[in-house]
Amino acid sequence: MQEDFHYYATYCAAYLAGYSHKECLTICYCAQFVDCCSKTYLSRIKAPDIAATTQLQLEMMDTRTDIIGLQDITRIWASFHFLPYDLYAEKKGCSKAYLNKYRLICKPNGDLLVKTVELAKDKSLQAVGIAMHVLADTWAHMYFAGTPSLVINNTNREFFEVIPGAGRDIEQRVTFVHKPSTPDDIANGIYTNSLYQSQENSVMNLGHGRAGHFPDYSFAKYKYLPAWYEYKQIFKDNQSDYYKAFAQMIYAMKYIRGDIDKFEKDTYAYDIIAPYEERIRGIIRKRQLNASEDWKQFGEELSGEIIEDFDVDKYRYEYARTSLKRKNKTFLGKFFIGAIAQKGMVTNEIYQSKNMLAGFSKVLMSKKLFFTAEEGLENEQGTTD
Numbered sequence: 001m002q003e004d005f006h007y008y009a010t011y012c013a014a015y016l017a018g019y020s021h022k023e024c025l026t027i028c029y030c031a032q033f034v035d036c037c038s039k040t041y042l043s044r045i046k047a048p049d050i051a052a053t054t055q056l057q058l059e060m061m062d063t064r065t066d067i068i069g070l071q072d073i074t075r076i077w078a079s080f081h082f083l084p085y086d087l088y089a090e091k092k093g094c095s096k097a098y099l100n101k102y103r104l105i106c107k108p109n110g111d112l113l114v115k116t117v118e119l120a121k122d123k124s125l126q127a128v129g130i131a132m133h134v135l136a137d138t139w140a141h142m143y144f145a146g147t148p149s150l151v152i153n154n155t156n157r158e159f160f161e162v163i164p165g166a167g168r169d170i171e172q173r174v175t176f177v178h179k180p181s182t183p184d185d186i187a188n189g190i191y192t193n194s195l196y197q198s199q200e201n202s203v204m205n206l207g208h209g210r211a212g213h214f215p216d217y218s219f220a221k222y223k224y225l226p227a228w229y230e231y232k233q234i235f236k237d238n239q240s241d242y243y244k245a246f247a248q249m250i251y252a253m254k255y256i257r258g259d260i261d262k263f264e265k266d267t268y269a270y271d272i273i274a275p276y277e278e279r280i281r282g283i284i285r286k287r288q289l290n291a292s293e294d295w296k297q298f299g300e301e302l303s304g305e306i307i308e309d310f311d312v313d314k315y316r317y318e319y320a321r322t323s324l325k326r327k328n329k330t331f332l333g334k335f336f337i338g339a340i341a342q343k344g345m346v347t348n349e350i351y352q353s354k355n356m357l358a359g360f361s362k363v364l365m366s367k368k369l370f371f372t373a374e375e376g377l378e379n380e381q382g383t384t385d
Contacts, residue, residue, distance in 0.1 A: 009295045011025065017254050027125050027132065027253075030127075034134075050340055082106040084105065157173070163221070175189055194212070196210075222235075283298065
């Protein structure tokens with residue numbers, strides 16, 4: 001997903017879940033900041049790099065693809081952008097190495113989603129925003145994995161967009177090209193993707209890079225033939241999935257607020273958004289590269305307040321100028337604590353499933369090494385500053 005959904009749509013969902021305007025701004029800021037909190041950014045403000053929630057393209061170019069490098073990639077992308085659906089999935093006739101990657105395929109409503117939402121309960125609003133980013137991405141990034149894999153994540157020429165037409169749907173072949181400086185061409189079905197690399201573990205084969213930003217567009221409906229599915233056809237309907245994602249975010253945040261006793265899988269706050277259904281579906285299905293203005297207008301109508309634009313450096317100086325002892329109390333400090341907790345939880349779950357693709361779990365690896373996310377952040381800050 002993009003800023004339009006992670007920031008503006010998340011604001012709308014938070015407001016409908018019962019949060020105040022100010023609380024909504026914190027939640028949606030942190031949901032979007034997950035896509036910005038790289039090691040490069042953390043280095044600029046002298047924050048611990050274990051709090052990284054994304055990797056920049058320039059960082060990826062210098063990333064090692066040995067086992068240590070691959071584990072670092074997987075910890076970030078599986079924890080925040082491609083949450084695994086079933087870490088214990090079975091698949092006959094395949095190697096253990098392939099099965100480990102297969103088990104990292106992202107889909108909504110898995111056990112790790114429940115753990116992600118429960119982890120944010122009784123925590124900071126920053127942690128809520130992180131959880132909403134993770135939840136939303138399970139819908140947009142469905143069928144891709146947060147670890148480099150040509151077999152899992154590659155696309156081929158048999159990739160078609162399904163465009164609703166008068167009387168019947170039209171299937172248009174999607175053309176993927178590697179031209180990063182060229183904007184996607186919706187009208188002609190031309191989208192920029194990552195460069196093809198035949199190496200299984202190339203960073204070009206991470207997540208939905210081989211499909212570019214196309215899976216991030218809410219209007220997208222498409223069919224393709226992934227190798228992990230034995231080249232059988234999969235149909236992905238973002239228009240339906242994004243509506244579910246929006247309704248599930250509201251339901252999840254009502255649970256986090258304490259309005260609901262238990263978070264259940266495959267449950268949605270359809271009743272709350274029923275009065276706005278046509279408005280929301282209209283924004284989702286509109287064929288455009290960025291729906292930020294439409295979501296922003298909807299959010300401002302809901303709350304009667306101005307939603308300020310996202311500014312990645314808004315809280316940078318507060319953190320940089322705060323003493324080491326008080327950094328954890330700053331806006332970004334609370335975000336870093338939430339990020340470390342989420343990464344630690346997911347990494348530990350992958351490790352406990354006897355899958356080493358994300359490496360050893362720093363949290364819960366042994367009783368002697370157990371510490372909270374806040375204590376871990378203090379330890380890292382003590383060694384960096």
